[in-house]
Amino acid sequence: GQNIDQPTEMTATEGAIVQINCTYQTSGFNGLFWYQQHAGEAPTFLSYNVLDGLEEKGRFSSFLSRSKGYSYLLLKELQMKDSASYLCAVSFYGNNRLTFGKGNQVVVIP
Amino acid sequence: DGGITQSPKYLFRKEGQNVTLSCEQNLNHDAMYWYRQDPGQGLRLIYYSQIVNDFQKGDIAEGYSVSREKKESFPLTVTSAQKNPTAFYLCASSMVTEGNEQFFGPGTRLTVL
Numbered sequence: 001g002q003n004i005d006q007p008t009e010m011t012a013t014e015g016a017i018v019q020i021n022c023t024y025q026t027s028g029f030n031g032l033f034w035y036q037q038h039a040g041e042a043p044t045f046l047s048y049n050v051l052d053g054l055e056e057k058g059r060f061s062s063f064l065s066r067s068k069g070y071s072y073l074l075l076k077e078l079q080m081k082d083s084a085s086y087l088c089a090v091s092f093y094g095n096n097r098l099t100f101g102k103g104n105q106v107v108v109i110p
Numbered sequence: 111d112g113g114i115t116q117s118p119k120y121l122f123r124k125e126g127q128n129v130t131l132s133c134e135q136n137l138n139h140d141a142m143y144w145y146r147q148d149p150g151q152g153l154r155l156i157y158y159s160q161i162v163n164d165f166q167k168g169d170i171a172e173g174y175s176v177s178r179e180k181k182e183s184f185p186l187t188v189t190s191a192q193k194n195p196t197a198f199y200l201c202a203s204s205m206v207t208e209g210n211e212q213f214f215g216p217g218t219r220l221t222v223l
Binding site: 048 | 141143145150151152153154155158160168198200204206207208209210211212213214215216217219
């Protein structure tokens, strides 16, 4: 199967940095997406990685290692509004469907 | 404004009844998707469609049916055969080419009593 693994929950203080990891099976891997989802709302797109390395977008950065089957999302200067679930989703060659991990719940406290 | 809409936001049905969830997009996307989300779980793919009049089963298609008669619309019917239908249902759309992000609708929370 195409297993996507993410840790389930973490708590961090406002202004801190958190790293959310995602591991996946490398066979047939094409690219990896990160989405943010607030409770009861739709997921919103954060980033897409297809090449190895770090992609930076403001306070959020995403890293990919294709050979290791590993990605992380880095959230800097945490704000209360960053309290949400962060989902990684993998696309595989041959179709444009996505396989989602279970998501990592980040709780930001003052 | 371009976007993807789902209606209604909340839906209640009695056990044994079929119910149809609406999904409409005006983004001119060829591909559309239906996901189910349960508490503490990620999104699981029910059905997807890459072109009008064609669709494929996802990972949990049993007890569900879809149609794709128009590019803009991809309704999902939750049938009485679905054993545990209470969930949050999300519709998404995207361009067909690989690497294109999926855009999500606001979701429908279905509760079967």
